[in-house]
Amino acid sequence: MYELMPNEKKFVQIINIKDGGFVEFNFAVGEAVxxxxxxxxxxxxxxxxxxxxxxxxxxxxxxxxxIDNKNWKYGLN
Structure with missing residues (x-):
């Protein structure tokens, strides 16, 4: 495999580890939101x-x- 966007900071947030060994996660490039x-x-x-x-x-x-997810969900932006 290769690195996506090598000059950008990348972040992950594990949401859940599911049965069967699957990892559900958020992946962000640059900004977490x-x-x-x-x-x-x-x-x-x-x-x-x-x-x-x-x-x-x-x-x-x-x-x-x-905060961003709540704003998006309830239309507060």
Missing amino acids: MNVELLLPYRAFIEFCQNNRVSFFTKEQENELL
């Missing part, structure tokens, strides 16, 4: 994280994401 939800088998998740040199969301980023 601009993310996609992905699902990969555990080994593929580890490889994805290593190849993309990801960091885990900070508490601040997690809070920003919660």
Whole structure:
């Protein structure tokens, strides 16, 4: 595999580990609030994280994401 957008910071946030060893997670490039939800088998998740040199969301980023999701859901933007 190769690294996506090598000059950008990338982040992951694990949402859930499902039966069967699948990891459900958010993946962001640059800003935590601009993310996609992905699902990969555990080994593929580890490889994805290593190849993309990801960091885990900070508490601040997690809070920003919660606020943004609430604003989006309730139309507060």
